[in-house]
Amino acid sequence: MTTASLGRWLSRNMGFSAALLLLAILFLTYNSLHPRGFSSAVAIQNANETVAIAFVAMAQTLPVLLGGLDLSVGAVMTLTNCVASEVLHGSPLQIVFGVGLTLLTGTLFGFMNGCIVVYGRIQPIIATLATGAVAIGLALLIRPKPGGNVDDDLSWALTNSVWDLADTYGFAEGGEAWWIRPFADIPVPFLIVVIVATLVWVPFRRSVIGRTVYAIGSAEGAAYMSGLPIQRAKIVAFTLGGFLASCGGLYLAIQTSSGNADIQQAGAYTLNSIAAVVLGGTSLLGGTGGAIGSLVGAMILRVISFYFRILDIDPLLQPLIEGLVLLTAVSFGVFRTLRVRNQLDLFR
């Protein structure tokens, strides 16, 4: 990359770059303060607790790029979490089937959201407020009380390091093969997020449908006049959102070995996903940003909460401090407006 194009990339991705920098600072400081900082164990624990919100934040990114909001992402995560807690056990084939069923549930739910928004012509925020309640209702039917049965090996293998994964399933010489050694300490949950983000987001960003999603958020009229597949793009965006939310739900079931139709939790995840999307540099007006930014945003939110474990702060102060940190982080966006010399640019 030449200096000029790097400069342009930075100026167009100010929000994302700032988020990345903030995350690096927060994460390094956290590990320096932590008595066992920079160890695999801490990394694994952190990664495990970040997966669900990371997926939900990526799910939220798609409707936001369209210029809407999806209030059902947390609920879809909860629903799929409950589904997973029922089906992730038995023979390997049954487990694979269970994984498929869980992901299918969320994907179909997202598809339904998309159809309601497109064919019902209902604004996303209100449509998903309703379908979110439906998702919680279904979750409660499936799992009136917390609990569940998740395969122990699966749970262990996917929530630890790459070495543990190889050891559990006995491949790569039980984790001792030369080619796996360099990766042995990497947390599996981190890999899962990176792989899903790469396999889903990168192709999406470079497809006509993906481009249409950005075009709709930026200028829907122009997108229509250009002959872009607007309805299909909206449906795909919500469907993909549902899929990503179900990845979160699935992982939560594996991590906790259970399902829980917790309404408060669903709501908190939805609101945090919006915060993560904004932190990651995606505009709530739509048209600019991306899921990778939201992933970084989600990580920032989690790292902030990790600080409460190692610093002696009254837990009752946690929401207050989290709120202030969020406000500070989001106000970095103000720097953009200080450089504006044509005040009309503020409104574009």
Next chain:
Amino acid sequence: MQATSDTPIVEYQGISRYFAGIRALEGVHFACRPGSIHGILGENGAGKSTLIKIMSGVLQPDAGTMRLAGRTVNFATPKAANAAGIVCMFQELSLVPDLSVADNISISDPPRRFGLIDRRAQVRRAEELLAAVRCEEIDPRALVRELSLSRRQMVEIAKALGRKPKVLILDEATSALTSRDVETVYGLLKDLKAKGVASLFISHRMHEVDALCDTLSVFRNGRHIETFAKGDKSEREIVRLMIGRDVEAQFPPKPSRKPDAKTAEPLLGVRSLSWGKRLNGVDLDVGRGEIVGLGGLDGQGQKELLLALFGVLRDVDGDVTVGGRSGIPSSPAAASSAATRMALVPEDRKTEGLMLGMSIADNLLAASYGRISKGPFLDMAAARREISDGLAKLQIKIGDAADPVMTLSGGNQQKVVIAKWLMIDPDIILLNDPTRGIDVGTKQEIYRLMRDLANEGKAILFYSSDYAELIGCCDRVSVLYGGRVVSEQEGSEITEESLVAASLNIGTEAA
């Protein structure tokens, strides 16, 4: 005249379209042949937009049939029309601001590798198409939002070309272009004509239509009046067909210059005004009762100058005196409420001039809430009075002042913008291309209004991309080049030749 193929590429038979019972098109028979450049003429509201919206699949006709190369077609969406080879460039640009130029040019059918968009091939394609429209200076990787209006129109043209049209519709597509770009577009259209493409050209600039088209069709009040070959009728006859009556002189007469005009204290004085790289020391005076034009190629700082004077830009250097007081207004609010009030009719009426979804009444009052309030509340009686005054003064034709302003035609929308500012009784009026995309009749009304306002003692600073307007309306013209005034012309010195020469900065000041 060049012989054209006999089967029309597009043929309308008895097409009608109504909006809430109001006729937009009625019983229109219209045909357009391959290899022709067909000009569509008519005032705003004559049905031109409806005609092309039906052709391009945005609207469906209520009655009648449309044939494309002999086959009956009915387009449900713009996508379907595109697929059939009908490409339309709308006046409201169809570009997506947050995507890059290259993305926009290949928006619906990008080059792909393994099913994914091939960005490099896409940039190459954009470079080729931009070169074809002689806009190599546009970076395909730049975002469309970073471009000026005239560059966007050229991108729009490159995008249309890339779709390999059989029928190309240009709806006011040249309204913001510089004369060099217009020449390029003429060349392109002639190339396409040689390749058998039919172009429909809609423009309010008579001389463009005259220079380019081989066939003309006139529409009036939703009906097709007549189609004839260019040269069969004089300009005067054409205008009569368009408005259904004779027109008097296009521009109102200029008063003879008072000899003391120069010596009197100007109402607006600008000395060495600069802003970033766009304005590099502008000197300018506008006196009471004067219309001063801003000329030059597009993008030489005219728009920035108007914005700077209206307090929109930050970090502006230089001395500005407004009504004897020095200092640049700090914001539009300050500019319009100072002792010497200023008003700006902005470049883009749809985003900066109007709140499209709000009512005509609310838009009219937007600049003068302070004048019609009693404490924190609006004085409804005063508001109604102001609204009916404003509507009467500009002869704005509306059903109900409570209707959203977007239901008005372009010309009437622009009148609302002007009426809004006249309500604050401004002393200095800044006009940024106020007649862009407006029909002949309304243009004339605006010219007359400008002169009336000047005669009342207002100072008017008027930017226009149309030389004929500058020549016809202005007492003086300052031509900008590279953010500076390079030539000042007065009275009978203002001619098309002198303006073009000054715009290109080839110094004929002695002329």
